[in-house]
């Protein structure tokens with residue numbers, strides 16, 4: 306191959322194609338397309354709007370965008386209810402727009418993964434429409450039916466605030482159908498080999514277009530078996546391995562990211578022997594970051610990471626502070642859940658299902674130092690971090706909106722009435738812009754924060770730049786340090802000869818503490834200030850950290 310063709314295959318440079326472990330040290334950014342930027346003034350964000358903002362995302366330091374579902378959908382669950390896997394919903398744009406988005410993302414050296422919703426479809430999907438009409442339809446067996454609602458009694462209900470049962474009666478079908486989420490999302494029947502093949506075909510279609518992989522939604526629930534809780538079944542792992550084989554065979558630089566809201570020991574099998582998922586979200590770590598901050602005690606972090614099994618060398622955790630769903634409290638004890646609710650969700654209307662429907666900044670009292678501390682933990686604990694759109698500027702939420710919608714309001718680009726999100730009349734916006742005094746666009750917006758050196762945005766951007774210069778901050782060994790004070794979260798990150806010392810003061814007060822050094826070390830560097838620091842001649846380093854302050858030191 307000659308000329309530019311030599312460097313671009315499906316829009317990805319050869320170096321991108323060859324870097325098959327790129328996800329192990331990547332910065333991810335979660336975008337809800339409908340909320341991000343509206344290019345055509347219809348009040349809904351769209352793919353062309355996202356294209357206009359790629360430079361912003363790149364400049365922040367992002368390596369990979371994760372885009373919430375954009376497929377054809379009645380949008381009863383914000384696109385997690387797909388009615389056609391092969392088209393893009395009109396409000397978001399067209400397949401050509403996606404092609405352009407992919408090209409422009411790759412031109413900037415970034416990647417893009419899409420959501421892949423495999424557990425269920427929308428009840429408006431033609432498969433379900435055909436299935437409910439006719440028992441003899443080949444699509445009947447695409448879903449899970451029963452004459453009564455007593456099967457699989459051991460299965461929990463996930464959306465407990467809206468659903469009373471995992472079975473719903475369908476008058477037209479004359480049977481009950483199974484669904485783990487809203488009743489408008491019937492579960493696919495993975496015992497049917499045709500369903501298994503359909504999903505592989507869907508993957509093939511988008512990966513061939515140049516998508517860099519999928520965040521695979523709700524994977525623990527693919528199969529049902531009597532006498533089990535219908536989660537994490539061996540059949541599920543078997544099928545997921547088949548998916549991975551397919552990806553490895555045809556698209557070796559693409560990834561599968563696992564959404565399994567489970568305890569670490571139950572997520573571990575989703576990595577297989579490095580032959581299932583490349584990445585998995587660490588759900589139990591997330592609430593414990595808030596517990597550690599609220600209790601001023603490192604113990605919850607320490608305990609959950611101690612309980613986290615090692616993963617194969619070619620895998621990585623995905624860690625996060627918030628996402629588009631409620632802050633889930635499924636992976637905590639009942640006592641811990643109650644503590645989290647009392648501490649973070651005392652205000653009526655902030656609880657949802659087994660969680661809390663608030664964004665990062667309101668959760669942390671809009672305290673910039675505390676928010677930065679949370680990011681310090683996120684950027685230095687094991688895993689590739691994901692930032693939820695808007696949390697880089699500390700956006701607020703709106704608990705007046707239904708279910709999780711209050712966490713998905715328009716991105717605040719500037720201080721104009723529609724926050725620079727859309728030119729539409731504000732009455733036509735898909736959701737109102739935040740108007741809370743502390744979080745309205747006049748207080749919180751990208752434009753102002755970019756111009757203010759000490760803003761949350763600029764601090765996060767700087768932390769990301771430092772993290773990206775030092776791969777060892779992300780993938781390396783973690784060794785906890787006992788400082789004798791639980792309000793200090795201190796740990797080594799060790800990668801070959803490189804050693805990083807990370808100390809976070811979780812408390813409201815200034816603390817002085819000592820770190821025992823492995824050997825008499827000579828030189829150190831404070832990575833965030835860029836200043837050299839003198840190391841003591843003794844084996845002890847004495848540090849002093851103001852309330853909620855943190856340091857990242859590189860020790861030679």
Ligand code: BGC
Nearest residue numbers: 382385422486522523564630
């Ligand atoms: C997604 C939710 C969605 C659910 C059903 C989840 O895990 O994150 O937003 O409602 O799957 O698809």
